[in-house]
Each structure stands twice: as structure tokens, then as C-alpha cells.
Amino acid sequence: MPDLDRERQVFERHLNEWRKAHLGEFVLIKNDEVIDFYPTLDDAFNVGLSRYGVEPFFVQQITPTDVVNVSFFGARILSA
Secondary structure, eight states: OOOOHHHHHHHHHHHHHHHHHHTTOEEEEETTEEEEEESSHHHHHHHHHHHHTTSOOEEEEOOOTTOOOOOOOOOOOOOO
């Protein structure tokens, strides 16, 4: 697995400011360079592939601070 610590540090360093302008978008980072922000994961990933081929690059979505993943499992309730 590629080591993307450098890119992850760039992401974490700028995350709070990016939340104000790029919430929900995907950022593409290579080394210390922020390439751009994209509306979808596919867009960011395809640009990364076209620019870097098989070299590792970093793509991450800009999410709010209070994201909670919740799953519910249950049965459908029928009422009379």
C-alpha cells in the first residue's frame, strides 16, 4: 500500500478552511501540491489517473465535522 502521509498532512492542515468553500467536493493532492477540487469522486480519480497513471495520489472528500454514519435494521411495521 502506498505511503500517502505527506498528502494526508496537507489535507488535515487545510481541512477547516476547505470546509467553508469546498464542502462535499473531492480534493486531489499529489505530494505537497493541491491539484484541484472536483464535484465527484470519479472526476477527481480520473484526473489523478490521467496525470499520474500508476503513481499514488490522494483523493478525499471534504466533509463536515459532525458527520455521523448511522444504519438502521428493522422490520416493516404494518398498521391497521
